[in-house]
Amino acid sequence: MPSREPQPKPKRVVVAINPNASFGSTRAIGPALVRTLRASGHEVQSITEPDYEQAVATAREAVRRRPDALIVVGGDGMVNLGAGLVAGTKVPLGLVPSGTGNDMARALGIPHDDTEAAIRHLLGALQRPPRVIDAARASWSHADTRETGERWFACAMSAGFDAIVNERANRMEHPKGASRYIIALLVELARLRPIRYRLTLDGREIETEASLVSLGNGQSLGGGMRITPDARLDDGLLDVMIVEPLSRGRFLRLFPRVFKGTHVSHPAVRIERARRVRIEADGVAAYGDGERFAPLPVDVELVPGALRVLA
Secondary structure, three states, X not given: OOOOOOOOOOOEEEEEEOHHXXXXXXXXXXXXXXXXXXXXXXXXXXXXXOOHHHHHHHXXXXXXXXXXXXXXXXXXXXXXXXXXXXXXXXXXXXXXXXXXXXXXXXXXXXXXXXXXXXXXXXXXXXXXOXXXXXXXXXEEEEOOOOEEEEEXXXXXXXXXXXXXXXXXXXHOOOOOOHHHHHHHHHHHHOOOOXXXXXXXXXXXXXXXXXXXXXXXXXXXXXXXXXXXXXXXXXXXXXXXXXXXXXOHHHHHHHHHXXXXXXXXXXXXXXXXXXXXXXXXXXXXXXXXXXXXXXEOOEEEEEEEEEEEEOO
């Protein structure tokens, strides 16, 4: 008798689609993924809530029922949503990237600019044991505002000039897409000032002025800026990038090198590694996976093996 190829084992999966992806060029990706998964024999719960808060609530309830995977469709913000729900559990996180940055997809080797290839990658990964990687847990408690909180991030945290640019970009209604970030960067560059930081790295205190401070579990943020090019997702450590104060001209000359990761050889750039990091500075907010967390100070702990991913 002719041998038969083993059939893929059906899975029970939850697909959470970015609420902002109901319009524009990416609106068809989520429904196409759901159709493909069902055609492959998988049982699919599709989450298409009208806003982020409802999407979180619905996905959280779905994860409590322990599906075989939570799959997010969107950019790094949706990765952040998913990581916050499944970190520390045995439910793996899958990703079909359709955002402007897609830095976590880059870190995981998932096709980030080819939707069909990303879906094929996911279908194959569903049939293999998940990859185990680290994730970072950020927490804060501010006595003056009585604000406390805790959130996970998977790829990177920014807490310097790049976070200030994010603040401005998020307030801008136009233009859409990555060009908004570039415009915000140019505006803030005109106001470039060094920031006074107090960093605590595994108990070791550093007081310094800097233009940039970023933490990398993955290698990039902001759509391919390789801030920590030697970071690894499973080495148990965060890479901490510190850029000492630069003039606008020197900053502009350094900036293009970030996309290749060659900036780390510049004398104003240093990379430290630590598992626990506290960042303190005035007038700066921390962003994790491109999402606003809270004003500094923020405490971050990398948790080895906290996240299972389909990659």
